Amino acid sequence: MKIYLKITFVGLIMAGVATFYSCNDNDDNPPVVTPPTLYQKLGGTTMVSDPNNPSQMIEKGRLGLRSVVDSTIFVIAADPDLQPYFSTLLTEVGSGNTTNLAILSKNLTDFFCVGTGAKNFTYSGLNMMDAHNPATNPRMAMKANNAAMDKFITDVVIGAQKNNVPNDLIGEVGVILESLRPQVVQQ
Secondary structure, three states, X not given: OHHHHHHHHHHHHHHHHHHHHHOOHHHHOOOOOOOOOHXXXXXXXXXXXXXXXXXEEEEHHHHHHHHHHHHHHHHHHOOOOOHHHHHHHHHHHHOOOOHHHHHHHHHHHHHHHHHOOOOOOOOOOOOHHXXXXXXXXXXXXXXXXXXXXXXXXXXXXXXXXXXXXXXXHHHHHHHHHHHOHHHHEOO
């Protein structure tokens, strides 16, 4: 009988200790769930084959952003309202020189990757104020105004739609672009 009481007593103590430790202060603070970044929503770090170089892998989020950037560049190139801003680039491409087009695509893709929450990339281009000022960036033909910024945002939406980006995600990209208006619009 004494053994039974000892076992019961030890069992009760162990149950009490287990209950004490399971009822700590952390129960009052549920874990914080971080919402996914826009980059994660666009595919994030999942690796996929790069259609431009099938022997290479690329993050799905970056591929999606690069596809939107490249489509947008072509939409802008066909947009008579924005062509004057990119006259140097369009002249180069027209003569067969696509070097700076590739640089623009990479820089914009890096910029959007970082701006949407990617952790594996950095943007090393000019800040938005300098990038859109002909005095600091001779590749920019003239300063942008609000109408040009509106057209640019419209062209990005068209580029995103060409890549089947869902409207709610396009809206999130629009918020990012709109936040840049004070730096981009300089007249």
